[in-house]
Amino acid sequence: MPILKRLFIRILSIAVTLIGVSIIVFVVIRVVPGNPISMMLPPGATDDDILRLKILYGFDKSIIEQFFIWISGVLSGDFGTSISLRQPVLSLVLGRLPATLELSLLALLIACILGGTLSLLGTRLRETKIEGIIDGINGMAMSIPDFLWGLIFILLFGVMWPIFHISGRISPFLDIDYSTQFYLVESIVRFDLKVFADLLAHMLMPAVALSIPLAAIISQLLKQSLKETMHLDYVTLSRTKGYSENHVILREALPNAVLPTMTLVGVQFTFLIGGTVIIERLFSYEGLGNMAIDAVINRDLPLIQGIVILFALIFTLVNLLVDLTYTLLNPKLRNG
Amino acid sequence: MVDSSRNINRKIGLRMWLSGGWLLFLFLATLFAPIISPHDPLAQDLFASRLPPIWMDGYESTYYLGSDSLGRDVLSRILYGARIALLVALIASTATCIIGATLGVLAGYFGGWVDLVISRLVDIWMAFPPVLFAILLIAVLGTGLTSIIIAIIVIDWTRFCRVIRAETMSQSAMDYVASAQAAGRARFGIMVKEIFPNVLPTIVVLLTLEMGIAVIVEAILSFVNLSISTDFPTWGGMISEGRTSVHQAWWVIVFPLITLFLTVLSFSQLGEGLKDRFDPVLR
Amino acid sequence: MTAFLSIRNLSISLQNGERILRSVNMDLARGDVRGLVGESGAGKSMIGKAILGILPRALKIDEGEILFQGKNLLNLNPRELRKEIGANAALIPQDPLTALNPSHRIGRQITNRLIDILGWSKSDAVKRTYDLLDEVRIPDPKRVINSFPHELSGGMRQRILIASAFAAEPKLIIADEPTTALDVTVQKQIVSLIGEMQSRHGTTLLFVTHDLGVVSKVCQSLSVLFLGKVIEDTSVSLFFDNPSHPYSRALLTATPKYTDPNSDLIPVSEKILNSVKEEVLRLDREWSNGR
Ligand SMILES: Nc1ncnc2c1ncn2[C@@H]1O[C@H](COP(=O)(O)OP(=O)(O)OP(=O)(O)O)[C@@H](O)[C@H]1O
Numbered sequence: 001m002p003i004l005k006r007l008f009i010r011i012l013s014i015a016v017t018l019i020g021v022s023i024i025v026f027v028v029i030r031v032v033p034g035n036p037i038s039m040m041l042p043p044g045a046t047d048d049d050i051l052r053l054k055i056l057y058g059f060d061k062s063i064i065e066q067f068f069i070w071i072s073g074v075l076s077g078d079f080g081t082s083i084s085l086r087q088p089v090l091s092l093v094l095g096r097l098p099a100t101l102e103l104s105l106l107a108l109l110i111a112c113i114l115g116g117t118l119s120l121l122g123t124r125l126r127e128t129k130i131e132g133i134i135d136g137i138n139g140m141a142m143s144i145p146d147f148l149w150g151l152i153f154i155l156l157f158g159v160m161w162p163i164f165h166i167s168g169r170i171s172p173f174l175d176i177d178y179s180t181q182f183y184l185v186e187s188i189v190r191f192d193l194k195v196f197a198d199l200l201a202h203m204l205m206p207a208v209a210l211s212i213p214l215a216a217i218i219s220q221l222l223k224q225s226l227k228e229t230m231h232l233d234y235v236t237l238s239r240t241k242g243y244s245e246n247h248v249i250l251r252e253a254l255p256n257a258v259l260p261t262m263t264l265v266g267v268q269f270t271f272l273i274g275g276t277v278i279i280e281r282l283f284s285y286e287g288l289g290n291m292a293i294d295a296v297i298n299r300d301l302p303l304i305q306g307i308v309i310l311f312a313l314i315f316t317l318v319n320l321l322v323d324l325t326y327t328l329l330n331p332k333l334r335n336g
Numbered sequence: 337m338v339d340s341s342r343n344i345n346r347k348i349g350l351r352m353w354l355s356g357g358w359l360l361f362l363f364l365a366t367l368f369a370p371i372i373s374p375h376d377p378l379a380q381d382l383f384a385s386r387l388p389p390i391w392m393d394g395y396e397s398t399y400y401l402g403s404d405s406l407g408r409d410v411l412s413r414i415l416y417g418a419r420i421a422l423l424v425a426l427i428a429s430t431a432t433c434i435i436g437a438t439l440g441v442l443a444g445y446f447g448g449w450v451d452l453v454i455s456r457l458v459d460i461w462m463a464f465p466p467v468l469f470a471i472l473l474i475a476v477l478g479t480g481l482t483s484i485i486i487a488i489i490v491i492d493w494t495r496f497c498r499v500i501r502a503e504t505m506s507q508s509a510m511d512y513v514a515s516a517q518a519a520g521r522a523r524f525g526i527m528v529k530e531i532f533p534n535v536l537p538t539i540v541v542l543l544t545l546e547m548g549i550a551v552i553v554e555a556i557l558s559f560v561n562l563s564i565s566t567d568f569p570t571w572g573g574m575i576s577e578g579r580t581s582v583h584q585a586w587w588v589i590v591f592p593l594i595t596l597f598l599t600v601l602s603f604s605q606l607g608e609g610l611k612d613r614f615d616p617v618l619r
Numbered sequence: 620m621t622a623f624l625s626i627r628n629l630s631i632s633l634q635n636g637e638r639i640l641r642s643v644n645m646d647l648a649r650g651d652v653r654g655l656v657g658e659s660g661a662g663k664s665m666i667g668k669a670i671l672g673i674l675p676r677a678l679k680i681d682e683g684e685i686l687f688q689g690k691n692l693l694n695l696n697p698r699e700l701r702k703e704i705g706a707n708a709a710l711i712p713q714d715p716l717t718a719l720n721p722s723h724r725i726g727r728q729i730t731n732r733l734i735d736i737l738g739w740s741k742s743d744a745v746k747r748t749y750d751l752l753d754e755v756r757i758p759d760p761k762r763v764i765n766s767f768p769h770e771l772s773g774g775m776r777q778r779i780l781i782a783s784a785f786a787a788e789p790k791l792i793i794a795d796e797p798t799t800a801l802d803v804t805v806q807k808q809i810v811s812l813i814g815e816m817q818s819r820h821g822t823t824l825l826f827v828t829h830d831l832g833v834v835s836k837v838c839q840s841l842s843v844l845f846l847g848k849v850i851e852d853t854s855v856s857l858f859f860d861n862p863s864h865p866y867s868r869a870l871l872t873a874t875p876k877y878t879d880p881n882s883d884l885i886p887v888s889e890k891i892l893n894s895v896k897e898e899v900l901r902l903d904r905e906w907s908n909g910r
């Protein structure tokens with residue numbers, strides 16, 4: 001029961017957040033000083049042309065009217081038409097979403113593996129030189145943002161030792177006809193190794209670049225939490241039962257150490273998703289973020305609105321998911 | 337025990353000396369950029385395009401770090417780019433700091449409805465993901481340095497406000513504040529004279545870290561062409577241009593990248609070092 | 620004849636040279652119940668931890684041996700030590716609230732040693748668990764086995780830990796102040812439960828406590844520890860009739876009827892404390908001169 005109640009409250013708060021975000025986005029964008037219409041026009045356009053365009057995009061009505069037109073459209077799945085690409089915003093945005101989702105989830109996976117391994121290693125070898133080295137690496141990894149990691153990787157593994165592709169999501173010559181846009185997932189399902197390898201060769205560098213700061217945070221938080229847990233009585237008790245150090249760390253300490261770090265990792269994951277905007281640009285990866293930057297450069301208001309709201313939706317869903325997993329994993333909440 | 341802690345201190349010291357040294361060097365270089373730059377950073381010379389740095393074959397004596405595909409001197413452009421980077425870092429982080437820290441001290445010291453209003457504002461602000469904020473702001477404000485600076489201030493003041501508020505609250509709870517109050521001193525006076533000096537170290541740490549953030553934000557935005565116009569040399573712009581010719585002229589991207597890397601790393605290491613210095617208990 | 624458990628000249632200190640145990644000697648015969656008494660910080664838990672091989676990393680063993688069934692535990696490598704302890708010894712810890720893993724179910728925490736370390740079949744282990752829970756008088760064992768620790772009271776948890784300690788029929792059990800964290804009303808029940816279990820299973824028991832009353836009830840012999848030094852090693856009846864050390868005498872007079880459960884053995888006169896301290900420090904000087 002408490003879980004359902006929690007879920008209900010969370011979903012309600014998501015709805016409130018999204019409505020709030022839509023209003024803010026809408027209002028902020030309408031007070032743009034420069035007129036977006038004028039930027040679309042060729043030099044020498046007449047006032048008449050401007051008026052016609054304004055009417056076409058609905059900019060001639062009052063802000064309140066515009067908002068209700070827009071929001072009723074949104075509720076029926078119509079996010080308007082992109083000014084620069086002249087296509088419905090919804091289909092544009094949904095077309096790019098899978099690429100961004102796959103990239104950020106791959107990055108999350110890598111971050112968990114890297115961070116988890118480092119923290120376990122640091123705990124196993126605590127109070128040795130190796131632990132100091134791991135702490136040093138963590139500090140370094142945390143203070144360099146993903147953008148710089150991406151550039152470094154491009155130079156190292158795209159140029160000096162060109163083992164990965166430095167741009168795009170998939171090689172153009174691989175003419176695939178998949179039924180979804182989730183290429184990576186679908187290539188795994190279809191067991192299409194050639195495509196899978198090609199996708200990885202494109203995605204690995206941006207994904208690792210995105211994951212490093214998060215991995216460092218996971219490693220640091222989890223190691224701290226593990227170290228505290230290792231001093232607890234039940235860990236000591238399990239040693240006296242004859243269990244090895246590895247077992248004690250993995251089975252006794254880890255499950256309890258993971259919980260407190262989880263919520264923090266959830267917040268950090270939303271930062272990672274935010275990071276895709278710039279990383280996608282850097283690797284010319286055709287995802288939402290790349291599209292967002294184009295939209296900003298072109299001042300494509302309907303598209304910007306759509307992307308921002310979609311991102312807001314993703315962020316709130318991630319938070320919801322983290323909250324639910326936390327509830328499910330924590331025995332005290334599960335049947336309390 | 338004693339030995340190892342001294343060892344740690346020495347390590348912290350070295351880290352801070354190195355990063356501080358680099359930043360000072362960079363600062364002086366930007367001040368004297370017009371004097372020490374071998375070339376005009378904007379001057380194109382198609383007869384001197386893609387010259388390698390001077391330790392490689394085919395160099396030309398005054399292009400120390402080589403030239404880009406338009407024949408512009410890489411070193412001069414890095415030096416002038418540093419001006420923009422440091423300018424943004426200085427202005428944006430100082431303004432962010434003043435706004436955030438002021439609100440934080442007010443909220444932390446006065447509590448009550450002042451705290452309530454400011455804390456709510458921070459909560460609402462932080463619910464909005466920074467990247468979306470940045471996209472929206474740049475879309476609204478248009479490109480350019482001022483937009484970047486405003487965006488940094490608008491997005492990051494909460495970082496200062498939260499930390500300084502907490503710090504102020506814990507300082508306010510200490511005996512010296514109570515005794516100052518008992519002595520009948522004015523509340524505002526206590527805040528400025530007693531509390532502020534004690535939260536100053538934290539402010540300095542945050543300010544240093546914020547400068548690193550500002551530098552990277554400026555670099556990213558100029559990389560994607562949303563910063564100052566491309567007429568001006570910026571590190572991000574150089575990296576973006578260098579990326580297209582990385583196979584023919586790696587030096588165009590590598591040197592600005594190294595400079596950016598060192599600068600960002602130095603700010604964060606300096607900040608972390610200061611944190612350890614001011615608050616060894618936290619370690 | 621070597622005793623079942625024999626600690627010889629055990630000295631333990633911190634990295635900075637501060638001594639925690641000072642040439643401790645102690646012998647336990649098979650089936651013996653020995654009380655280990657001393658004020659807080661005297662080093663009682665450290666003796667137990669040294670035997671079980673779970674000393675904190677900050678501590679190092681300077682000299683001595685711990686002979687367990689004729690084998691010196693300090694000469695074993697970590698693997699052999701784990702095996703020896705896991706199969707033959709068990710700990711009843713001080714605080715039942717923190718000694719059970721919050722994310723595992725109770726049943727698993729009783730059976731895990733039997734299955735993972737001793738290679739029992741799952742059904743044997745489960746059957747054994749039901750017997751044990753019956754022995755420690757836990758009602759509704761089925762529900763308890765499937766519960767998480769936070770769903771049980773402190774007294775219940777300590778019963779679980781006792782059951783878990785006796786599960787593998789260990790030859791030696793170390794009970795480290797098993798009642799200090801409990802309600803006064805529950806303390807008595809737990810003490811008598813441990814005594815009862817011990818006599819039924821014939822286990823050798825080292826009972827660490829603050830409480831002379833408990834010692835008089837459960838133990839046959841006792842060691843008094845002060846500043847990491849054993850200053851009295853005698854049988855319980857001799858001790859209560861005629862303690863030999865001035866500190867012990869002071870202890871007895873200071874503890875009303877040996878039964879005040881929470882007394883921290885504090886109100887011993889300054890003079891006696893100082894004289895014992897001087898004696899210990901003198902021994903320390905001799906010890907460091909001899910090295
Ligand atoms: N992890 C540790 N690191 C350093 N010193 C420790 C550590 N644990 C305990 N000590 C020191 O060892 C000494 C003996 O501690 P011990 O826990 O054996 O006392 P005790 O007799 O069991 O006391 P109590 O009745 O409080 O449990 C104490 O002086 C304590 O300060």
Ligand SMILES: [Mg+2]
Pocket residue numbers: 663664665795796
């Ligand atoms: Mg103890």
